[in-house]
Amino acid sequence: MxxxxxxxxxxxxxxxxxxxxxxxxxxxxxxxxxxxxxxxxxxxxxxxxxxxxxxxxxxxxxxxxxxxxxxxxxxxxxxxxxxxxxxxxxxxxxxxxxxxxxxxxxxxxxxxxxxxxxxxxxxxxxxxxxxxxxxxxxxxxxxxxxxxxxxxxxxxxAPPLPLAPARQTVGRTRGVLAKQLRELGDLMVAHELPTLEQWHREHTELRRARTAMRDAMSRVQESRAGNARARRHRDAMEQLAEEADSLDRVSLLVADVSDLILRPRGVPSESSATATTLSDSLREPIARAMHRVADALDAYGHGSDTDPQLEAADAELQRLLQAEPDQTHEQLLVHSVVLSLRRALDTFV
Structure with a gap:
């Protein structure tokens, strides 16, 4: 051509x-x-x-x-x-x-x-x-x-078919999710963790990206009525809708992970909730697991082979489960983080 x-x-x-x-x-x-x-x-x-x-x-x-x-x-x-x-x-x-x-x-x-x-x-x-x-x-x-x-x-x-804007919003949402996972992983090992309120206040882009994605997908679905072009692109539209739904679920799981790590929680020996503390031996593997899941998100979005990234992320989660936390509340926290990250991976399998 x-x-x-x-x-x-x-x-x-x-x-x-x-x-x-x-x-x-x-x-x-x-x-x-x-x-x-x-x-x-x-x-x-x-x-x-x-x-x-x-x-x-x-x-x-x-x-x-x-x-x-x-x-x-x-x-x-x-x-x-x-x-x-x-x-x-x-x-x-x-x-x-x-x-x-x-x-x-x-x-x-x-x-x-x-x-x-x-x-x-x-x-x-x-x-x-x-x-x-x-x-x-x-x-x-x-x-x-x-x-x-x-x-x-x-x-x-000449009926409009707003597939391109929808793809852009889906890609933007995926990028924001991967970025937030990496940033949270970096904070785990390099900085003092912010409070959950600070995190939400400084990371409003995910909420905006999800809203834009839902609006764009609504326009795509609406464009199917009486649109011959939509019938020719039905498979692409259904695939994009599935990906948008998956990203919406993943965003909730990423929110769960940030909530688990950043929200103050009480333990039986304390009378009030305090910031969750994690030993250095746990922070490193949790951060690596977050980075591997972020890599899998990026690979899925670029249409490349996601198997290596999924396998790397799965292996990292397995190693994280084999860690030996010093306290019971640490063990519960690690298992909860692993469950959320694994469900995020399963969304794209």
Missing amino acids: HPARTWLLDRWAHHPRIALALRAACAAAIAWTLVRFVPGAQDYPYYAPFGAIIATTSTLAGSVRESLQAVGAIVVGGTIAWLVDLVTGDAAPLTVGIVVLLSVSVAGWRPLGVMGGWAPTAALFTLIIGHGEAFFIGAYGGLTLFGAVVGILINII
Whole structure:
């Protein structure tokens, strides 16, 4: 394959924003052309490409839902401005304040979903640009819907499939998990252990990565509706979903490990919980086991042969079980850490 073509295909596959921009541009241009043939649309033709852009920035199912929500928010916000203007009769500061107060209040209405924020915008547009006239509400909402229909048709012809962004979030989550395991292992042997509160305060990236991964996978699942491309990539989508589920479980297990090591725990001879202490003979093997599990995570993510890393991690866990802790609470702690790390490994077997 020609290098230039290979480069272009790679950019297309890994940068879905390019396809999104092209869909939005085509939909906006077509909507702008067609709206000129709509009777009475000559005063506000720009709302048609506006609706087209809204409809092409999501999955096929999402474009229908968000287009209806946007039009609903426009109608609700415009109606508020129209009613308030009928009562007050002008656009005095008090009128503007009342319109904003009411429209911002209804912006959180559940049926409007993520597009509820358009209600205050539509209210102000109706009050100031449309002079509080009911006709403006119909023109604004109707032409936005007209453009949205064009955008939805573009999405039907070339449906988006957000696999690349989902893969990126999965890879980012995997990288954060491996990084945190290595860092915790390094702290075991090189530094005084932080408190659990300090650890959570300084390591919020895993929570953000998991949230982004779940959101991306939800969009992938939503994109399957009415999408012929999704049927062709069904195996890849199912494999990615399985990997995301596995990483979600591993993140909970990594949280268990940090909790076991960093949370203060009481022992029968003490009246209050104290920081968990581990002898040097245990810290080294626990740290090595964490590093080996992190290596297995990295290998799985890069598509390379994971057997050597899994075998190395398993062997390290076996050696850790053979360690002889000085105290009973140390033995319980070691066995709990081994169980969590082994369950993390089993997730990818």
